[in-house]
Amino acid sequence: MPAQAFAGKECVCQLRRGICDQSCVRGMLDTPFYIACLRLSGRRCVVVGGGDVGLEKVEGLLACGGDVTLVSPDATEPLRDLAAEGSIVWEQREYRTEDLERTFIVIAATGNTDVNIRVFEDAERRAMLVNVVDVPPLCNFILPAIIRSGPLAIAISTAGASPALAKRIRDEIAEEYGEPYARLAILLNEVRA
16 A cells, blocks of 8 residues: 555554655655675565566565565465465464564565564564565655676665556666676676686
8 A cells, every 4th residue: 555545543663643644755865775685595585465466576575585474364376386385474364463473674565554564563662674565654764676697686766656657767777787687796896816
């Protein structure tokens, strides 16, 4: 559910304004984000929500070597397949606070606002990385659009203002930089050593 759906309801973001006035969204463009590349290998990563968006997030975490646990009563067929082959652990049930124990990063991708808020609050209490998809005020990090080719990764961010614009720019850059630059990165790594 997009952040705009919270307008006029009880404020759930870090600002705790009482009634949501969307000031957290308006301030997103003033927020300088610290860009980092995270090493996920061997780290527990949790995705709450078994739909198409959950699948996208699971695939991204797997591509980076994360140990992925999916928490959802139901899941799309591709997620079921990943669980059946042992690529992910699927907790086939509703989200519980204890799902975040020993977890490095959590992504909430459910259509249930109350569950998404609980995930955010539980993660914030643990000072861990949390992203509630499409609700920047309920994130302490945002995910850029990424071009990935071998060791080459290029990230594009609009500070949460427009994921569609970031994806458009990503696609344009992917045409210019791709496989030849990935091969160059591998060669330069060998020379650098």
